[in-house]
Amino acid sequence: MPSGLAALLDDVAGITKIAAASLDDVAGAAGKAGTKAVGVVVDDAAVTPGYAMGFTPDRELPIVWKIAVGSFRNKLVFLLPGALLLSAFAPWAVTPILMVGGSYLAFEATEKILEALAGEHTADEPEELALSGPELEAQKVNGAIRTDLILSGEIMAIALADVAGKPLLVQAGALALVGVLLTVAVYGVVGLIVKMDDIGLHLARRKNPVTRSLGRGLVKAMPITMEALTLIGTAAMLWVGGGIIVHGLEHFHLTPIPAWVEGLSHWAQRVPVVGAVTGWLAFALGSAVVGLAVGGTLAGLIHLWHHRKPAVAPDGTA
Incomplete structure (x- = not known):
């Protein structure tokens, strides 16, 4: 009996070691995969605050929470099973x-970028202005969740590409961990951003002059922060989108463009002391140029297609 108990304890210890090793694999894979998706995460954090703006302060955080719940659902209910099926049957x-x-x-x-150069700005649509507060909130939340589905899909695909060689359970654990941690990080930052002006107003009412100055600074910094997030998000989309295209071309052995980007990065790495930083920046810049070329081509084709479509008269005739 003792020998049987000892054998059982040995088995339990062995299973525990395997489980611990698996957890280490999951954590390591999640960390590596998460860093690859950082550009999309930056864009997600830059885009989302706009959906909560324009509402009363008491509705801002509930709106962010609703979008965050939708993001969890997108990643864990829809995208995670789809990614695992893709990995198993169509890698x-x-x-x-x-x-x-x-x-x-x-x-x-x-x-x-084209909209900014043309001086266009998005105005409230007439149908939006006709909605009540709850209806408009529901519309904004649904729109944000749809946008998140696209960005989350890109995050999960990037993460999947990085853990594709791992066992299926490690893949599932890593993707779930990436999805949860990045969602918490993104919407935690979004919550802070949308409440930054309220925090500033609260601090500005304090008696301490330093606290008051800090509060006024936060309020004044809010528009600048939103502009900066827009610029950062746009740059991140170009560099990440272009980088994905570059790696894809390299995967299919279409090497001229990847070779040019890699060559630019290697040349920039020769800078003394900060070579690693300049090399990364050069790769990001080269990727952004590729992204701009691809994005500009697609935008031109889509605009050309829209201009070629015949106009429809009010009576329904072309």
């Missing part, structure tokens, strides 16, 4: 899907 499709997503990111960034 060859991961790179093409990533390239399509990267092209979409580049196109979105290019559209933002």
Whole structure:
């Protein structure tokens, strides 16, 4: 009996070691995969605050919470099972899907740049102005969740490409961990951003002059912060989208463009002391140029297509 108990304890200890090793694998894979998705995360954090703006202060955090719940649902209920099925039955499709997503990111960034250059701004649509507060809130939340689905899909695809060689359970654990941690990080930052002006107003009412100055500074910094987030998000979409395309071309042995980007990065790495930083910046810049070229091509084709479509008269005739 003791020998049986000892054998059982040995088995339990062995299973525990295996489980611990698996957890280490999951954590390591999640960390590595998460860093690859950082550009999409930056864009997600830059885009989302706009959906909570324009509402009363008491509705801002509830709106962010609703979007965060939708983001969890997107990642864990829809995208995670889809990613695992893709990994199990069609791993060859991961790179093409990533390239399509990267092209979409580049196109979105290019559209933002073209709108900024043209001086366009998004005004409230008449149908939006006709909605009540709860209806408008529901519309904004649903729109944010749809946008998050696209960005989350890109995050999960990037993470999947990095853990594709791992066992299926490690893949599942890593993707789930990436999804949860990045969602918490993104929407935690978004919550702070949308409440930054309220925090500033609260501090500005304090008696301490230093605290009051800090509060006024936060309020004044809010518009600048939103502008900076827009610029950072656009740059991140270009660099990430272009980088995905570059890696995809390299995967399919279409090497001229990847060789040019890599060569630029290697040349920049020769800078003394900060070579690692300048090399990364050069790769990001080269990737952004590729992203801008692809995004500009797609934007031009789509605009050309829209202009070629016949106009429809009020009576329904072309």
